[in-house]
Amino acid sequence: MSLPARLGRYAVRRRIGSGGFATVWLAYDEQLDSPVAIKVLADNWTEDSHVRRRFVEEGRYLRKVDSPYVVGVHDAGELEDGRPYLVMTYADQGTLADRLALGPLAADQGIGIIRQVGLGLSALHRRAILHRDVKPQNVLFRTDDSASETEVRAMLGDLGLGKSLDVSSRLTMIAGTPSYTAPEQARGAALDARADQYSLGALTYLVLTGRPPYEHATLASAGDPPPVPPMGTPQTPYPRMFEEVVARALAPDRDDRWPDIATFLEALTAAADGEPVPTGPARPLLDPQLTAVGVRPTPQPVSPTANLAGGSGSPSRRGRWGAALVGALLVGVAALGTVLFLRGQDPVVTVKDAQGSITLVVPRSWESSVADDGWRPPGQSTSFPAVQVGSAEEGPGVFAGLMPGAALPDLMPGHPECGNEEPAVKGGGGVRATTVWHTECPGVIVERVVRVTDNRWLWVQVRTDDRATANEVLDGVELHGMS
Known part of the structure; x- marks a missing residue:
């Protein structure tokens, strides 16, 4: 332009x-x-x-x-x-990444920046918004003339990733910058404000030491981080209080982190002042359902990245469905045609995505909400065919979307809201498919990925009240024009 x-x-x-x-x-x-x-x-x-x-x-x-x-x-x-x-707002003083490229920050200067970023995150959380991509490039600086002396103020910017996670009202994408992403976010779990606290902890480690705590190359490695490395070196040791405060914010288990960002900032300030670090009363955490950017995701599943994995289900159904998908061109059903489920003679409809690449056969009661305009998988700059059908925000539904990739992913979405995850079942006989069932959700959730061409695979997520309906929806998935 x-x-x-x-x-x-x-x-x-x-x-x-x-x-x-x-x-x-x-x-x-x-x-x-x-x-x-x-x-x-x-x-x-x-x-x-x-x-x-x-x-x-x-x-x-x-x-x-x-x-x-x-x-x-x-x-x-x-x-x-x-x-x-x-x-x-115009940030006239560049980004934190720009500042760090010039050299290390003094400890008091770094803590001041972290405090301002933390206040920004707390403001987002009060409005039930997660940032989900706190990193040096998204911390901006602006000249502040409102003080008695001209100062530079840090601001949080770029909520673009937060919204890219909102692929639909029921899908929470796995995404983020690996070195600053909370393990639960990298694994695709439902998120709350403690995910942003982890990222702020990683940012704190960076501004105080000049290096990030981890150099994760992928989100898969971020999902299972090793113990936090010492902040200091033999030449430049760090006070133990600092180490403990930051390490707690970086705890792999979010239940072990600070109750909230305000408590973390209090502890960090106390450590800087040489005072006893306050544990503080646990402030109530935000409702995880309310902290997603965009339409409230209910219930909260997660969607795939370049790494999805494992599953379970009926091998006979899986093989039949997978083999059909691998065909170059599948016989389609007339769009919005009415048929009957054999299980209970429930009326169903056939729905296609806008490009006509994916066909779903679902109960008619689900048809009240349909999104067929495709989606952009994480890390991709182009859209791919996808369709989502759901009866309501809280009700059953299905999402099916194509993704690029030469091999099936290694990590499947997790569902912490479900009480049981069955062992993964993977397809054989030349058909590459992985299925996993989650029960006690309430209801059931099934995840399935199938390789459909040399460089494409299909991801399907079904949520419903019973396993039979989920299997029938899976069996009704068809692709068109794939070769």
């Missing part, structure tokens, strides 16, 4: 940066006599309704939070070509 003269009513000065999904421009609000940053959706994503919806929602979520430590959204609009844009 060439330099535009104006974006809406804002005079454009220069481009600040660009990525796969958006370009950010420095502009000037002539009415309010103030510089602003304008984030514009990339033109190649204008027609992708899923990406467009996430982009607009980022502005809505940021707008909900009134904190000097969170990047603000002041306006929104749409260009003549249909692309949406967000007018945001």
Whole structure:
């Protein structure tokens, strides 16, 4: 995109940066006599309704939070070509990553930054929003002229990942930056505010030592971290109180972390002042159901990344379904045609995704909510065919989506809300499929992944009240045009 003269009513000065999904421009609000940053959706994503919806929602979520430590959204609009844009606070002093590239920070300076970032996270959590991608690149600095002396203030920005996790009202994506991602997030568990606390702990370790606690190459390794390495070295030891405070924030089991970010910040400040570290009364944690960005996910499953794994189910059903999927072209059923489930003569309908690649046969009662416009798997810059059908926010439903990959993933989504996970069953005879059943949820959840071509596999998640219905939905999945 060439330099535009104006974006809406804002005079454009220069481009600040660009990525796969958006370009950010420095502009000037002539009415309010103030510089602003304008984030514009990339033109190649204008027609992708899923990406467009996430982009607009980022502005809505940021707008909900009134904190000097969170990047603000002041306006929104749409260009003549249909692309949406967000007018945001201009961070004129770069990012924490930029600062750290210049050299290490003094301990008091680093703790001050962490405190401000923590206050920003607490503000998000009070509005029932998780950030889920706290890292140096997402900590921005802005000149603060409101103090008696000009200061630089840290702010949290970029909730884009948080919304990319909201693939649908019932799917929570596994995603994040491995070295700063909480183990439960890397494993695909349901999340609460303690996931952001872990990321803040990793950021604290970084600003105090100049290095992250871990150099995870993948989310799979982040899901099972080794013990936290010592912050100090023989040459530059760290006080034991600091080590203990940060290590607790980085506990692999979230139940072992600080009750909340405010308590963590209190303990960190006390350690810096050489005072006894307060354990503090446990503040009530946010409802995990309420801390997801976007529509409240109910119940909270997780969705795949480049690493999904293990499952269980009926081998005969699995083999029959998998073999059918591997076929070059499967016989489809008329869209929205009515048939009957043999199990109970329940009326069902056939639903396809917008591209006609995936067909689902589901109970008619589920059809009240259908999303068929595809999805963007984590780490991918393009959308893939997908369809989701559900009866209601709290009710049964199914999601089926294609993903790129030459081999089946190694890690399947977990479901901590379920009381039992059955052993994985993997398909044989040349059909590569993995199925896992979760029971005592209430109801059942079944996850299945099937390799359908040399570079594509299909992920299906079904939630329902009984195993028979789940099996019938699985057996009704068909692909079209795959070779």
